[in-house]
Amino acid sequence: MTRGDLGYRVLSVLRRRALRDCACLAAIAAAALGLWPARDIRAQSKPNVLLVTLDTTRADRMGFLGSARGLTPALDAFARESIVFTNAFAQAPITTVSHATILTGTYPPFHRVTDFGAPLAAAVPYLPDVLRQAGYRTAAFVGSLVLDPRSGTAPGFDRGFDRYDAGFQIRRPGEDRYHTVERRGDEVVARALAWIGDAGPAPWFAWVHLYDAHDPYDPPPDLKSRFAAAPYDGEIVGVDRVVGRLLGGVQPTTLVAVAADHGEALGDHGEDTHGVFLYDAVLHVPLLLRVPGARGARVPARVRLADLAPTLLAAAGVNAPSSMQGESMLPLAQGRDARDRPAYSETGYPRQAFGWSPLVAWRADRFLLVRAPRPELYDVAADAGAARNLADARGRVVQGMLAELDEFRRRVSGGEAAVAKPAVDPDLAQRLAALGYVSGSGSGTPASAGVDPKDRIAVANALHTTLVAVAADHGEALGDHGEDTHGVFLYDAVLHVPLLLRVPGARGARVPARVRLADLAPTLLAAAGVNAPSSMQGESMLPLAQGRDARDRPAYSETGYPRQAFGWSPLVAWRADRFLLVRAPRPELYDVAADAGAARNLADARGRVVQGMLAELDEFRRRVSGGEAAVAKPAVDPDLAQRLAALGYVSGSGSGTPASAGVDPKDRIAVANALHTAVVAVEDGAFQKAIPLLERVTASEPGIPLAQLELGVAYARQRQYARAAPTLAKAVALQPENMFAHYELAVALYETGDLRRAAQEFELVASQMPRWADARYSLGSVYARIDRVPDAVRELRAALDLEARHFRGNLLLGRILTLQGQAAAALPYLRTATEIDPASSEAHAFLADAYEKAGNAADAAKERQRAKNLPKPR
Numbered sequence: 014m015t016r017g018d019l020g021y022r023v024l025s026v027l028r029r030r031a032l033r034d035c036a037c038l039a040a041i042a043a044a045a046l047g048l049w050p051a052r053d054i055r056a057q058s059k060p061n062v063l064l065v066t067l068d069t070t071r072a073d074r075m076g077f078l079g080s081a082r083g084l085t086p087a088l089d090a091f092a093r094e095s096i097v098f099t100n101a102f103a104q105a106p107i108t109t110v111s112h113a114t115i116l117t118g119t120y121p122p123f124h125r126v127t128d129f130g131a132p133l134a135a136a137v138p139y140l141p142d143v144l145r146q147a148g149y150r151t152a153a154f155v156g157s158l159v160l161d162p163r164s165g166t167a168p169g170f171d172r173g174f175d176r177y178d179a180g181f182q183i184r185r186p187g188e189d190r191y192h193t194v195e196r197r198g199d200e201v202v203a204r205a206l207a208w209i210g211d212a213g214p215a216p217w218f219a220w221v222h223l224y225d226a227h228d229p230y231d232p233p234p235d236l237k238s239r240f241a242a243a244p245y246d247g248e249i250v251g252v253d254r255v256v257g258r259l260l261g262g263v264q265p266t267t268l269v270a271v272a273a274d275h276g277e278a279l280g281d282h283g284e285d286t287h288g289v290f291l292y293d294a295v296l297h298v299p300l301l302l303r304v305p306g307a308r309g310a311r312v313p314a315r316v317r318l319a320d321l322a323p324t325l326l327a328a329a330g331v332n333a334p335s336s337m338q339g340e341s342m343l344p345l346a347q348g349r350d351a352r353d354r355p356a357y358s359e360t361g362y363p364r365q366a367f368g369w370s371p372l373v374a375w376r377a378d379r380f381l382l383v384r385a386p387r388p389e390l391y392d393v394a395a396d397a398g399a400a401r402n403l404a405d406a407r408g409r410v411v412q413g414m415l416a417e418l419d420e421f422r423r424r425v426s427g428g429e430a431a432v433a434k435p436a437v438d439p440d441l442a443q444r445l446a447a448l449g450y451v452s453g454s455g456s457g458t459p460a461s462a463g464v465d466p467k468d469r470i471a472v473a474n475a476l477h478t479t480l481v482a483v484a485a486d487h488g489e490a491l492g493d494h495g496e497d498t499h500g501v502f503l504y505d506a507v508l509h510v511p512l513l514l515r516v517p518g519a520r521g522a523r524v525p526a527r528v529r530l531a532d533l534a535p536t537l538l539a540a541a542g543v544n545a546p547s548s549m550q551g552e553s554m555l556p557l558a559q560g561r562d563a564r565d566r567p568a569y570s571e572t573g574y575p576r577q578a579f580g581w582s583p584l585v586a587w588r589a590d591r592f593l594l595v596r597a598p599r600p601e602l603y604d605v606a607a608d609a610g611a612a613r614n615l616a617d618a619r620g621r622v623v624q625g626m627l628a629e630l631d632e633f634r635r636r637v638s639g640g641e642a643a644v645a646k647p648a649v650d651p652d653l654a655q656r657l658a659a660l661g662y663v664s665g666s667g668s669g670t671p672a673s674a675g676v677d678p679k680d681r682i683a684v685a686n687a688l689h690t691a692v693v694a695v696e697d698g699a700f701q702k703a704i705p706l707l708e709r710v711t712a713s714e715p716g717i718p719l720a721q722l723e724l725g726v727a728y729a730r731q732r733q734y735a736r737a738a739p740t741l742a743k744a745v746a747l748q749p750e751n752m753f754a755h756y757e758l759a760v761a762l763y764e765t766g767d768l769r770r771a772a773q774e775f776e777l778v779a780s781q782m783p784r785w786a787d788a789r790y791s792l793g794s795v796y797a798r799i800d801r802v803p804d805a806v807r808e809l810r811a812a813l814d815l816e817a818r819h820f821r822g823n824l825l826l827g828r829i830l831t832l833q834g835q836a837a838a839a840l841p842y843l844r845t846a847t848e849i850d851p852a853s854s855e856a857h858a859f860l861a862d863a864y865e866k867a868g869n870a871a872d873a874a875k876e877r878q879r880a881k882n883l884p885k886p887r
Contacts, residue, residue: 059147059148059149059216059329059330059331060216060266060267060268060305060328060329061209061212061216061217061218061219061263061264061266061267061268062144062149062216062217062218062219062267062268062269062325062329063218063219063221063259063263063267063268063269063270064115064140064218064219064220064221064269064270064272064321064325065220065221065222065223065256065259065269065270065271065272066112066115066220066221066222066223066272066273066274067223067226067252067256067271067272067273067274067299068108068156068157068222068223068224068225068226068227068273068274068275069108069224069226069227069228069273069274069275069276069277069287070226070249070252070273070276070277070298070299071249071273071276071277071279071294071297072101072273072276072293072297072298072299073297074246074249075088075089075092075299076088076089076092077089077092077093077097077299077301078097078099078299082246084246084249084250084253085249085250085253086253086257087253087254087256087257087260088253088256088257088271088299088301090257091256091257091260091269091271091301091303092301093308093309094303094308094309095269095271095301095302095303095308095309096301096302096303096304096307096308096310096311096312096342096346097300097301097310097311097312098300098301098302098312098314098316098342098345099311099312099313100297100312100313100314100315100316100353101272101297101298101299101300101315101316101317101318102296102297102298102315102316102317102318102356102358102376103273103274103275103276103295103296103298103318103358104120104121104317104318104319104356104357104358104359105121105127105275105358105359105360106275106276106287106288106289106290106291106295106296106358106360106362107129107275107287107288107360107362108157108159108160108227108274108275109126109128109129109131109159109160109166109167109170110126110127110128110361111274111275111318112160112167112170112222112274113126113133113170114318114319115272115274115318115319115321115322116139116140116141116170116220116322117133117137117138117139117140117322117337118138118140118319118320118321118322118323118333118337118338118339119137119138119319119336119337119338119339119425120319120338120357120425120426121359122359122422122425122426123137123338123425123426124137125137127359127361128361128365129159129166129167130165130166130168131168132168132169133167133168133169133170133172134169135169135172137336138322138333138334138336138337139172139173140173140218140322140325140326141153141172141173141174141218141220142172142173143173143326143331143333143334144173144218144326144329144331145173145174145175145218147329147331148215148216149215149216149217149218150175150212150213150215150216150217150218151173151174151175151176151217151218151219152174152175152176152177152178152205152208152217152218152219152220153170153171153174153176153177153178153179153219153220153221153222154178154201154202154204154205154208154219154220154221154222155177155178155179155201155220155222155224156195156196156197156198156201156222156223156224156225157181157194157195157196157222157224157227158179158181158182158193158194158195159224160179160222161179161180161181162177162179163179163180164179164181164182175841176208176817177817178201178204178205178208180818181193181194181195182194195224195227196224197225197233197251198223198224198225198251198252198254198255198256199233199255199258201221201222201223201224201255202221202223202255202256202258202259202262205219205221205259206258206259206262209262209263210262221259223252223255223256225248225251225252225255226245226248226249226252226277228245228277228286230244230245230247230248231244231248232244232247232248232250232251233247233251233254236250236251245277245279256271265305266305267303267305268303268304268305268325268328268329269301269302269303270300270301270302270303270321270324270325271299271300271301272298272299272300272301272318272321273298273299273300274298274318275287275295275296275298276293276294276295276296276297276298277294277295278290278292278294278295279294281294281295281398282294282399282467282470283470283471283474284470284473284474285473285474288360288362288363288366288473289360289362289363289372289466289470289473290360290372290466290470291358291359291360291372291373291374291383292381292399293381293393293397293398293399296356296358296374298318300316300318300321302324302328302342302346304328304343304346307346307347310346312342312345312346314345314350314351314352314353314354315353315354315355315356315376316342316345316354316356317339317354317356317357318339319338319339320339320340320341320342320354321339321342322337322339323337323339323340323341324339324341324342324343326341327341327343328343338425340354353377353378355375355376355377355417355421356374356375356376356377357373357374357375357376357418357421357422357425358373358374358376359371359372359373359374360372363466363473366473367464367466367469367472367473367543368464368543369464369465369466369469370385370386370463370464370465370466372384372385372466373418373422375414375415375417375418375421376393377414377417379392379393379394379395380392380393380410380414381393381399382411382414382415382418384415384418385465385466385467386463386464386465387404387465387467388404388411388415389402389404390402390403390404390407390410390411390414391403469542472541472542472543480515480516480537480540480541481513481514481515482512482513482514482515482533482536482537483511483512483513483514484510484511484512484513484530484533485510485511485512486510486530487499487507487508487510488505488506488507488508488509488510489506489507490502490504490506490507491506493506493507493610494506494611494679494682495682495683495686496682496685496686497686497689497690498686498689500572500574500575500578500685501572501574501575501584501678501682501685502572502584502678502682503570503571503572503584503585503586503595504593504611505593505605505609505610505611508570508586510530512528512530512533514536514540514554514558516540516555516558522558524554524557524558526557526562526563526564526565526566527565527566527567527568527588528554528557528566528568529551529566529568529569530551531550531551532551532552532553532554532566533551533554534549534551535549535551535552535553536551536553536554536555538553539553539555540555550637552566565589565590567587567588567589567629567633568586568587568588568589569585569586569587569588569630569633569634569637570585570586570588571583571584571585571586572584575676575678575685578685578688578717578719579676579678579681579684579685579688579714579717579719580676580716580717581676581677581678581681582597582598582675582676582677582678584596584597584678585630585634587626587627587629587630587633588605589626589629591604591605591606591607592604592605592622592626593605593611594623594626594627594630596627596630597677597678597679598675598676598677599616599677599679600616600623600627601614601616602614602615602616602619602622602623602626603615681714684710684713684714684717687706687709687710688706688707688710688717688719688720688723690706691703691706691707691710691720691723692719692723694706695723695726695727695730698730700727700730700731703723703727704724704727704728704731707720707723707724707727708724711724711740715743716747717747718744718747718748718751718754719744721740721741721743721744721747722741722744722748722751722753722754722757724740725737725738725740725741725743725744725754725757725758725761726741726757728740728761729741729757729760729761729764732764734761734764734765735765737757737761738758738761738762738765738767741754741757741758741761742758744757744758745758752777752778752781752782752785752788755774755777755778756774756775756778756787756788756791758774759771759772759774759775759778759791759795760791762774763791763795768795768798768799769799771795772792772795772796772799775788775791775792775795776792778792779792779808783811784815785815786812786813786815786816786819786822787812789808789809789811789812789815790808790809790812790819790821790822790825792808793805793806793807793808793809793811793812793822793825793826794821794825796808797825797829802829802833805829806826806829806830809822809825809826809829810826813826813842817845818845818849820846820849820850820853820856823842823843823845823846823849824842824843824846824853824855824856824859826839826842827839827840827841827842827843827846827859827860827863828843828859830842830863831843831859831862831863831866834866836862836863836864836865836866836867837867839863840860840863840864840867843856843859843860843863844860846859846860847860847876852883852884853883853886854879854880854881854883854884854885854886855880855886857876857877857879857880857883858876858877858880860876861873861874861875861876861877861880864876
C-alpha cells in the first residue's frame with residue numbers, strides 16, 4: 014500500500030484514533046468425539062478429514078483393483094492401510110454433476126446440478142457446510158476452472174468453505190493452460206499442504222481435486238517420453254505421485270477418502286473421452302477410505318459415490334442431515350452388511366451438448382439397464398464389457414428394472430418437476446471449450462430428444478477431437494488508407510481473412526469463391542452431422558469444398574466502432590460481383606477485381622452501380638435484421654472498459670447523437686490514430702507521451718468522451734488531481750452511463766478532499782455495478798473517512814463477498830473491527846491480509862494489535878516482530 018492509495022489515508026486516520034481506543038475481547042473453542050477409538054489424537058477429539066477427488070480416473074488403472082501396469086505404487090500402498098471398495102459407481106460422468114453428488118450425498122434429480130453452470134442450491138445439504146457447523150475449518154483446492162464458482166461453471170460450490178482456492182480464467186491463444194484453466198496436481202497439493210500445515214488446533218476438512226488425468230493428456234515433463242504412446246497412463250502415474258506427496262503430509266490419524274469422480278472411455282463402446290455413455294469404463298471408480306483404527310478391508314458390495322458424504326460424517330462422529338440420500342458404508346466395512354446397493358447414474362450431456370436423448374442407468378442385482386431410445390440391458394456378472402444387449406430377449410427384466418428406476422427417481426427427486434435450463438453464457442462456453450467440453454448447444458426439443466447417442470457417438474468424438482477450423486476474426490490495417498490498427502475502416506486489409514477447415518476425408522482443396530465468416534458455424538455443424546438451427550443466416554461451405562457450387566457469395570460487413578468510440582458515422586460495406594461498396598457520408602465504390610488496394614473511388618462515375626448495390630444492401634439488412642429496430646445501448650461496464658483499454662481499444666464513448674452521426678471517418682482517421690496511441694501509452698504508464706496527445710485531441714475534438722476520460726486518468730496517475738477532477742467531470746457529462754468514468758472522478762474528488770462528492774460518485778458506481786469489488790471497497794473507504802462506520806463495514810463485507818482475497822478490503826475491515834472493539838472478529842480478515850501480502854508490515858502490525866486486544870500476547874509479539882523486520886509503508 015502506498016501513500017497515494019485510496020485506503021492509505023483512511024488507515025492513517027484510524028491509526029491515530031487507535032491511540033484513544035483500547036477495548037479488548039476474547040474467543041472460546043469446542044470439541045466432540047469421533048467414531049473409532051483414536052490412538053494418538055488426544056489434542057483434538059474430532060479427526061481431521063481429507064477428501065481427495067481424482068478427475069477422470071479409471072478403476073482398471075489401479076494396482077489395488079487388479080491392474081498389472083504398475084502405475085499407482087503410492088495409491089496401492091495407501092490401499093493396504095485403507096478400506097477398498099472394489100465396486101464403487103459414480104452417479105454421472107461429468108465433473109460438476111459427480112462432485113455435487115460426492116459433496117452433497119444426494120442424487121442428481123435432487124441436487125439439480127445437471128449441467129455446467131447449474132447452481133448448487135442453498136437448501137441442498139453440503140458436506141463442508143455440515144462440518145463447518147460442527148467446528149471444522151474448511152478449505153477446497155481445485156485443479157480446474159470447471160469447479161471454480163467464480164468462473165460461472167460451479168456456482169454455489171464454495172458454500173461452507175473458509176477458503177476456496179481456485180481463481181482460474183479464460184485461456185487465450187498462446188497462453189499456458191496451467192496458468193489459466195487448469196493447475197497441475199503438484200501445485201494443487203502444495204497449496205493444500207501449506208494450508209493444512211497452518212490449520213491450527215481446530216479440526217480441519219480439506220477437499221483436494223486433481224484434474225491431471227482429464228484430456229488433453231499431458232503427463233509431467235519427466236514422464237512424457239516414457240508414456241508417449243500411452244499419455245493417459247502417464248497422467249495416472251503423475252497423479253499417483255502427487256497423491257503420495259499429499260498423503261505423506263497429513264497425520265496418520267487423519268480420516269482420508271480418495272475417489273474418482275468418473276473414469277474415461279478411451280474407446281469403450283466407441284466413446285473417446287466421457288460424458289455421453291454410462292458404461293463401467295466411465296462409471297466404475299476407485300474408492301478408498303482410511304479410518305483410524307480400521308485397515309486392510311476389501312468391500313466387494315456395490316456402493317455409490319452418493320454414499321461417500323454420509324460415510325465421512327459417520328466416521329467423524331457428525332450427524333448427517335436427514336436430507337442426504339446416500340447411506341454410510343461403514344456397516345459394509347465392519348462386516349455388518351454385505352448387500353449390493355442399486356446404483357443410479359445419469360448423463361444430460363448428450364442433450365445439453367448435442368440435442369440428443371439423455372441417458373439414465375440402473376445397476377441392480379447382476380444387470381445394467383440403460384434407458385435410451387433403444388433400451389439396453391447387460392448381464393454384467395457374465396458380460397463385464399457390456400458387449401451383448403439382452404433388452405429384446407429379456408423384456409420382463411427390462412420392464413421390472415424400468416419400474417424400479419422410475420420409483421427411485423420419484424423417491425429421490427420429489428417428482429419430475431422441470432428445471433429451467435440456464436441460458437448459455439458465451440463466456441462460460443468459451444471456458445468450457447478450453448477444457449475440451451462441447452457446451453450448451455442442445456435444444457432439448459422433443460424432436461431431438463429421440464436421437465440415440467449410440468447412433469451419433471462418432472459425431473461427439475469428431476467435435477471433441479478431429480474437426481478443425483482455423484480463421485482470423487479480422488486483419489490489421491498497418492497504415493492502409495491511413496488507419497494504424499483496425500476498427501474504423503472496412504477495406505480488405507482488415508476484412509480479408511485466412512480460413513482453413515480440416516474435415517475427415519477431405520484435404521488439399523482450394524476454394525476461390527468469396528465466403529463469409531458467418532458461413533463457418535453452419536459449415537462446422539454440417540461437417541459434424543448436426544442440423545443447423547433455421548435461424549442461422551450463414552450457409553455451409555461444404556458444397557464449395559466438394560465442387561458442387563462455385564459461386565461468389567455477397568459479403569456484408571459493418572463497423573459501429575467510429576460511432577461508439579468517437580461519435581462519428583458508422584460504416585457498412587457490401588461486396589458483390591467485382592465491386593466493394595462502402596456506405597459512408599461520402600459513399601465509396603471500388604472495382605476490386607481491377608483495383609485490389611481500393612485506391613480509386615468510382616462512386617461519382619458509376620452512380621447507377623452505387624444505387625443498385627445500395628438497394629441490394631438495404632434488402633439484405635432488412636432480411637437479416639427483421640427491421641431497423643433500435644437496440645438500447647448497455648451501460649459501460651467499468652471493468653470491461655478497463656480491460657479493453659489495456660488491449661488498446663477505445664471503448665464505448667460514442668454519444669450516437671444525430672449531429673455527430675454525419676462525420677465521415679475518412680476525415681478524422683488521424684484523430685482515431687492519435688487517440689489509439691494515447692490509450693496504449695496510458696495503459697503502458699507512458700504519461701508524458703500520452704498527455705500532450707490527449708490535450709491535442711480534446712482541444713480539436715472536445716466531444717469525444719473517451720479522450721476526456723483518458724486525459725483525466727493520465728492526470729490522476731501523475732497525481733495532478735486538481736486537473737484530473739474537472740477533466741473527468743467532462744467525461745461524465747458527455748457519457749453519464751460510463752461507470753468507469755464516475756469511478757475515476759470519485760477517486761480524483763477523494764484525493765482533492767471533496768469527500769462528500771466522492772461518496773456520491775462511489776455510491777452511484779456501487780449501485781449500478783454492485784458486483785464490482787473495488788467499487789464496494791472504495792465506497793467503504795470513503796464511509797470510514799467520514800465517520801459512517803456501520804456503512805463502511807457493510808460495504809467492505811460486500812467487497813469481500815465478491816473477492817475474498819481482496820488485500821485492502823481485508824486490511825481495512827480488520828482494522829475497523831479492531832478499533833470498534835471487535836478484535837476476535839477482525840482476526841480472520843487480518844490473517845488473510847498477511848497471507849495475501851506477507852511483505853506488508855502494516856498488515857502484520859494491524860494483526861498484532863488485534864491479537865493484543867483479543868488477549869493473545871504471544872501471537873501479538875510474533876506479529877509485532879514480523880512488522881518490525883519489514884519495510885514501513887511508503
